[in-house]
Amino acid sequence: MEMNVDSAVQSVVEAAAIRCVEAAELGVVQCIDDDIKREQEKSAMVQSLLRKGAYPGQRVYRDGDGLVRAEVEGGGSIILPVVYWALAFKEAHGSIWAGHLRGPPTYERLQRMHWWPRMREAVQSWFAACQDCGARKARPQAVVPPLRSVRTGDVCDRWAIDVAGPFPVTAAGNRYVIAAVEYTTRYAVSAAVSEHTAEEITRFLMDKVVLVFGPMREIMMDGAMEFGSCPGLTLSCTWLTRFPTRMLLPCLEIGRRWLKL
Secondary structure (H helix, E strand, O other): OHHHHHHHHHHHHOOHHHHHHHHHHOOOOOOOHHHHHHHHHHOHHHHHHHHHOEEOOEEEEEOOOOOEEEEEOOEEEEEOOHHHHHHHHHHHHHOOOOOOOOHHHHHHHHHOOEEOOOHHHHHHHHHHOOHHHHHHOOOOOOOOOOOOOOOOOOOOOEEEEEEEOOOOOOOOOOOEEEEEEEOOOOOEEEEEEOOOOHHHHHHHHHHHHHHHHOOOOEEEOOOOHHHHOHHHHHHHHHHOOOOOOOOOOHHHHHHHHHHHO
């Protein structure tokens, strides 16, 4: 029974864009209880729910006015027949007072009065198909850091560090690779680790770079949380130059592409 109801709902959800157009062409701006009651009697979905008496998590019943309702949080909501779904969405999302809100606020507004199976999925599909939202609402612009030349300096003055993974777990339990590249000689140092954490990165810098080649003047890294946490910050505050934005790391990018092969 539930599969039949969900199947009937899915056919409507898949036709979200068409339903939105039909709603815009409807001359009716609201539906009264008598109209809903009449359509409930014709709706196979509503009658199926009423005969079953329940839907997962909700009790379905007929109230004193003859309307079929579902018991939800805060009381009983009218089960809206399929024919009125598009009109209800237009009223809650695309009307003059609605303001073309996003999917979750539109869903919250609708569920105060109505309910139907898989209502959240239907509302989200209609919201994604709204042409006005797609045409008018500007998307956030990507922040592009300024490009500038990077001088290498003396050997071991500048290093770049990054973490690649996750990869398939090895016999030793490692799944990430930490790599550091010296910019003048392009000498690379790498180590396999089990966790992508600030402690592992700090230990790698100390054991594989600082204690072997000496302290560097600059280290280039991206904005990952592990690079800015307490151990890494304590290590870097004395001998590292920090940049607020990520710069191009060509040596590391070539190495990461090789690791993925």
